Amino acid sequence: MLQSTMLHIQARQTFSRTCNFAKRYLATAxxxxxxxxxxxxxxxxxxxxxxxxxHAYYTYRESLEQAESRPFxxxxxxxxxxxxEQRWLDAQDAAAAAAERLEGGRTPLVxxxxxxLAGLETAERVTEADKGGxxxxxxxxxxxxxxxxxxxxxxxxxxxxxxxxxxxxxxxxGATRHLHSxxxxxxxxxVVGRTPVGHxxxxxKKTFYMKAHILSGKIEPNKRFAQDFAWLTKQELKxxxxxxxxxxxxxxxxxx
Amino acid sequence: xxxxxxxxxxxxxxxQRGWASHLLRRQGTFLPNATLATTATxxxxxxxxxxxxxxRLEEHYYNSLxxxxxxxxxxxxxxxxxxxxxxxxxxxxxxLPETPLQSxxxxxxxxxxxxxxxxxxxxxxTLENARVKDVVLKRKFRKGLFNPIDYTTVxxxxxxxxxxxxxxxxxxxxxxxxxIVSKVMLRIWSEAAVANKTILLSxxxxxxxxxxxxxxxxxxxxxxxxxxxxEGMPLGARVELTGVKMYEFLDKMTQCVLxxxxxxxxxxxxxxxxxxxxxSLPSTAIGYFPDIEPHFDMYPRLFDTDIxxxxxxKSDWETVLCLSGFQxxxxxxxxxxxxxxxxxxxxxxxxxxxxKTREERRAMAEKLKKMHQAQQGASKQ
Numbered sequence: 326m327l328q329s330t331m332l333h334i335q336a337r338q339t340f341s342r343t344c345n346f347a348k349r350y351l352a353t354a355x356x357x358x359x360x361x362x363x364x365x366x367x368x369x370x371x372x373x374x375x376x377x378x379x380h381a382y383y384t385y386r387e388s389l390e391q392a393e394s395r396p397f398x399x400x401x402x403x404x405x406x407x408x409x410e411q412r413w414l415d416a417q418d419a420a421a422a423a424a425e426r427l428e429g430g431r432t433p434l435v436x437x438x439x440x441x442l443a444g445l446e447t448a449e450r451v452t453e454a455d456k457g458g459x460x461x462x463x464x465x466x467x468x469x470x471x472x473x474x475x476x477x478x479x480x481x482x483x484x485x486x487x488x489x490x491x492x493x494x495x496x497x498x499g500a501t502r503h504l505h506s507x508x509x510x511x512x513x514x515x516v517v518g519r520t521p522v523g524h525x526x527x528x529x530k531k532t533f534y535m536k537a538h539i540l541s542g543k544i545e546p547n548k549r550f551a552q553d554f555a556w557l558t559k560q561e562l563k564x565x566x567x568x569x570x571x572x573x574x575x576x577x578x579x580x581x
Numbered sequence: 582x583x584x585x586x587x588x589x590x591x592x593x594x595x596x597q598r599g600w601a602s603h604l605l606r607r608q609g610t611f612l613p614n615a616t617l618a619t620t621a622t623x624x625x626x627x628x629x630x631x632x633x634x635x636x637r638l639e640e641h642y643y644n645s646l647x648x649x650x651x652x653x654x655x656x657x658x659x660x661x662x663x664x665x666x667x668x669x670x671x672x673x674x675x676x677l678p679e680t681p682l683q684s685x686x687x688x689x690x691x692x693x694x695x696x697x698x699x700x701x702x703x704x705x706x707t708l709e710n711a712r713v714k715d716v717v718l719k720r721k722f723r724k725g726l727f728n729p730i731d732y733t734t735v736x737x738x739x740x741x742x743x744x745x746x747x748x749x750x751x752x753x754x755x756x757x758x759x760x761i762v763s764k765v766m767l768r769i770w771s772e773a774a775v776a777n778k779t780i781l782l783s784x785x786x787x788x789x790x791x792x793x794x795x796x797x798x799x800x801x802x803x804x805x806x807x808x809x810x811x812e813g814m815p816l817g818a819r820v821e822l823t824g825v826k827m828y829e830f831l832d833k834m835t836q837c838v839l840x841x842x843x844x845x846x847x848x849x850x851x852x853x854x855x856x857x858x859x860x861s862l863p864s865t866a867i868g869y870f871p872d873i874e875p876h877f878d879m880y881p882r883l884f885d886t887d888i889x890x891x892x893x894x895k896s897d898w899e900t901v902l903c904l905s906g907f908q909x910x911x912x913x914x915x916x917x918x919x920x921x922x923x924x925x926x927x928x929x930x931x932x933x934x935x936x937k938t939r940e941e942r943r944a945m946a947e948k949l950k951k952m953h954q955a956q957q958g959a960s961k962q
Contacts, residue, residue: 368644
């Protein structure tokens with residue numbers, strides 16, 4: 326009984342000592358402000374161009390498949406004497422004249438040209454924005470990921486949009502709110518989850534970066550925060566961002 | 582050397598093959614996947630055959646979706662999420678070997694196949710015959726295990742009870758742990774083929790058209806005299822898709838077919854909690870596939886198709902998350918069969934009621950477990 330009372334008193338003393346210690350420690354360290362940064366990205370729009378080796382490999386595989394495939398049963402897919410059958414046969418005859426013979430004397434099958442699709446033109450992989458180097462356009466570098474950077478109003482350096490959290494809001498709420506205030510409220514974005522993808526700890530503040538996708542809208546930079554903006558790939562960001570800043574953020578960015 | 586004894590099971594297997602042998606594809610020479618030395622630990626499920634083209638969904642997954650999945654599934658409390666643990670994993674320290682092509686294509690002589698794999702083989706020593714075949718075993722103890730010592734029977738629930746599945750591995754932000762679609766299986770089962778088995782040709786053709794892969798016929802494993810079904814009768818067809826063909830099929834389904842389904846708002850986000858989720862397309866929906874629509878009249882009959890999408894997700898939530906990234910629509914809320922509210926302890930008929938749904942069976946199994954534990958506790962005291 327005496328032993329348990331002694332232990333209890335010891336525990337209480339230890340607890341109060343640690344409390345005082347904690348109070349003294351915390352009193353000297355100033356609470357750091359939490360800022361939220363936004364990594365707004367536009368995903369690739371088109372597939373990347375195949376390398377020479379890949380192109381050769383797929384061409385080779387396709388020719389093998391054509392050569393080894395089972396014969397095409399025309400009578401199953403087309404009714405005898407129908408216009409669809411005639412169209413298909415004309416397309417094969419036209420292709421046979423131009424194409425080279427495969428093993429077994431078969432020519433590769435072709436699809437007849439569709440009238441609906443005849444009027445369509447495929448868009449260019451290299452757009453006007455690419456040729457003009459218009460970094461404000463989202464139509465540039467269609468096969469790459471583009472990130473939004475803004476030129477800060479106070480020191481003119483290029484950085485990702487960032488700002489302090491207000492009130493009791495959490496990171497993903499603060500990200501949307503700050504993004505709208507910095508680059509315009511007509512944006513439609515999707516913040517990926519509630520977990521930040523990276524952080525930068527400075528002396529007075531910690532900035533946690535939230536990843537977001539742009540769905541639609543126009544960037545209208547708010548003069549209070551940002552003088553200018555640009556949509557850049559990871560390689561271009563290396564030239565625009567400060568080297569120290571780039572070192573801290575480049576691992577958050579997708580390679581392609 | 583063991584001669585193959587002609588048993589009843591082997592006879593039925595060969596007769597099945599005889600019926601469908603003209604539909605089975607002649608297999609060319611190939612190296613089994615297991616013999617290729619791979620260094621990659623990025624989720625790359627075994628491929629059906631080398632790709633002929635590049636799948637856009639696959640590129641989308643590796644370029645954009647994988648990152649988002651990592652962020653959305655991140656769990657900082659997981660012991661495997663810390664940097665100190667990650668830096669010791671194999672994924673983190675992945676390095677290409679000094680001669681990558683050599684190690685990729687070199688196969689030890691012991692592991693080379695002795696002859697090219699072929700179904701028309703008479704040599705019983707070939708790899709083809711050495712492989713364990715998937716034989717459907719007959720269910721022997723249908724009426725419960727009979728204990729001859731004291732003439733008691735074991736309840737079916739207790740006899741069929743299995744150990745609980747191990748808990749899923751803890752979260753780690755590594756590509757090998759994140760969910761990816763691994764397989765898609767399509768299945769048609771039609772008891773109308775009892776009367777006329779040639780209608781199955783239409784089933785097999787439709788599966789082949791929409792997938793680009795030869796379908797295999799499915800045979801009845803149990804007979805039912807009232808429906809005139811005999812064991813071994815061909816009544817369905819199935820096809821398994823992996824790799825590029827799987828992504829193409831998913832692409833066609835999400836872009837062409839699912840948007841045109843009537844009175845359908847999305848998949849039920851309930852799977853088997855281990856990465857699989859099922860979807861049943863009505864026969865009208867099969868006609869929306871771009872491979873079938875132009876030649877719709879050439880298919881005498883289209884069938885309701887069950888589609889099972891298998892992912893490497895470790896729970897329903899991960900599966901749904903992964904598939905949402907491929908634009909598969911889901912319902913906002915899970916639709917689960919409601920348990921009957923008759924949980925009366927004094928109900929004399931309770932023990933005779935058979936559990937119908939998976940939830941009821943689970944509840945029954947848990948109740949039995951608790952009773953058993955209570956009994957054990959009572960006997961110990």
